[in-house]
Amino acid sequence: MTVVSTEGRGRGRFPVYSLLVCILAALAALALLYTPIRSKLYKIEYWTADWRTVLLADSTPGKHPRIVLVLFDPATFDGGVVSPIPRDMHAQVLWGLAAMQPAAIGLDFYFVASQGEAKDAAMLDALHKIERPIVLGGVDHHTTEFDQRQLAYQKSFLADAGRPVGYLALDYGPGHVVRRTSAPLADSPFQESFARQIAMAAGAEPAGPGSSSASMPIAWLKGPDNDTEPFFRVSPRDLLPGADETRRQEIAQRVKGNIVITGIAMRNSDEHDTALSVWTERKMFGAIIHAHILAQLLDGRYYSELDGRSELIVLLAVGLGGVILGWALRDTYARLLNLGVATAVLVGIDALCYLSLRLVLPFTLMLSVWFIGALAGRHLRKLALWARGRATAPVPQTA
Incomplete structure (x- = not known):
């Protein structure tokens, strides 16, 4: 007869969907570096920036x-x-x-x-x-x-x-x-x-x-x-x-x-x-x-902007934050709630930098990278759990 440990059930089928999502997320992140696509996103960026200007102008x-x-x-x-x-x-x-x-x-x-x-x-x-x-x-x-x-x-x-x-x-x-x-x-x-x-x-x-x-x-x-x-x-x-x-x-x-x-x-x-x-x-x-x-x-009222290197560092930090949060949140309801709260926090940070530091952040780019990171984090976790389950699963024994 064959005896299988109950932990082996967590091994499950390979999460193909999660792998595809992670690949698409990586491609989306790389696409932001491609000038023609980035320029399209900047059109939305300027629209959101115009509303920020209207709402938060001196x-x-x-x-x-x-x-x-x-x-x-x-x-x-x-x-x-x-x-x-x-x-x-x-x-x-x-x-x-x-x-x-x-x-x-x-x-x-x-x-x-x-x-x-x-x-x-x-x-x-x-x-x-x-x-x-x-x-x-x-x-x-x-x-x-x-x-x-x-x-x-x-x-x-x-x-x-x-x-x-x-x-x-x-x-x-x-x-x-x-x-x-x-x-x-x-x-x-x-x-x-x-x-x-x-x-x-x-x-x-x-x-x-x-x-x-x-x-x-x-x-x-x-x-x-x-x-x-x-x-x-x-x-x-x-x-x-x-x-x-x-x-x-x-x-x-x-x-x-x-x-x-x-x-x-x-x-x-x-x-x-x-x-x-x-x-x-x-x-x-x-x-x-x-x-x-x-x-x-x-x-003497001025606004400053991030240079190319500083903008890249900020976007990497925001994307990493999205990955960590997407990884950490398990329950679907909690994930949606906390992602919403985190997004609101991102909006607040953008407004705070604009009002207090008089620093213009690339909000639309940040929001895009944030959602890409959060989506990737969720599915990276699924891949990691599958890999861990496979590594720890006992070898079937025949009696």
């Missing part, structure tokens, strides 16, 4: 105290849409602002074509004679929108103006969404961004990541009631002759000693999707984006 109790926006809107032209903005009118606005003694004025405009001798002369006269610091915007090969003739005109106009110039280019990420500041081009005549030039013209000395124009995440700012444009805004018509004097005095109080950006607020002109658009479903005017960048430079 906030201010009111309008930003140091920035005023003067935006040429339809109200400036009695409800009409005018493009380009007449330079002689713009010059009048600059004279009115200069009398209010701002710390600096930035013009979110490019000068790539003449508007006629009289209008050009009016603008250049203002740029020559106004004694307050003024920064002009410039375009370069960040975009292919302008030809050599237009760039040549810009070079001549800016040289005649004799004012500091910063490049206006915005950085478009996946989905054509602005999330970061734009870095300078090596061959560009402009090596400082528009926002940094304004900050320096106003006497600020940006430190940390703001000490250069290198690309960095924009530290978006929200006002009360999730206001994504927390800046004091003025229509140029309030600065032109015949405007209400009470309103002018109110504007003068806000402008004195602070920074002014002039720009455009015309629908379908200089509008861009930003990280905040996932919530507002609205585009943001370029001048307002520059105001957000300027605000972070003035306030």
Whole structure:
């Protein structure tokens, strides 16, 4: 007769399914290193990052105290849409602002074509004679929108103006969404961004990541009631002759000693999707984006990111944690419950790093690696139990 130990029952059939799951988990982990697949995952990463930005963005109790926006809107032209903005009118606005003694004025405009001798002369006269610091915007090969003739005109106009110039280019990420500041081009005549030039013209000395124009995440700012444009805004018509004097005095109080950006607020002109658009479903005017960048430079608010090596170490640690937890949890209910709790903890860690350390973690990648690790850990345990059962099973004895 044959006698078999009861422990031999644990030996069971080979867990083919668990082996296949472990192989697929390993392939999935390796696939994350493959650039085309990783780039697809980054699209989800940016979407989740945009929601994190909306929910956890820096906030201010009111309008930003140091920035005023003067935006040429339809109200400036009695409800009409005018493009380009007449330079002689713009010059009048600059004279009115200069009398209010701002710390600096930035013009979110490019000068790539003449508007006629009289209008050009009016603008250049203002740029020559106004004694307050003024920064002009410039375009370069960040975009292919302008030809050599237009760039040549810009070079001549800016040289005649004799004012500091910063490049206006915005950085478009996946989905054509602005999330970061734009870095300078090596061959560009402009090596400082528009926002940094304004900050320096106003006497600020940006430190940390703001000490250069290198690309960095924009530290978006929200006002009360999730206001994504927390800046004091003025229509140029309030600065032109015949405007209400009470309103002018109110504007003068806000402008004195602070920074002014002039720009455009015309629908379908200089509008861009930003990280905040996932919530507002609205585009943001370029001048307002520059105001957000300027605000972070003035306030010293920055976010850092993991470099390639640090990101790999974090992902390995998260994946290993998933393997350990998946291995340790046996009961299905307990496994699901604890995996849910652990995932919530991962979300909490991401939020804590963002708020306290101002560190942006690759959350979607972490979550993916976490689930891959947890799944692999569960089935590695099954393989290990099968192997142990096979190793300890007694050799059948015949009596």
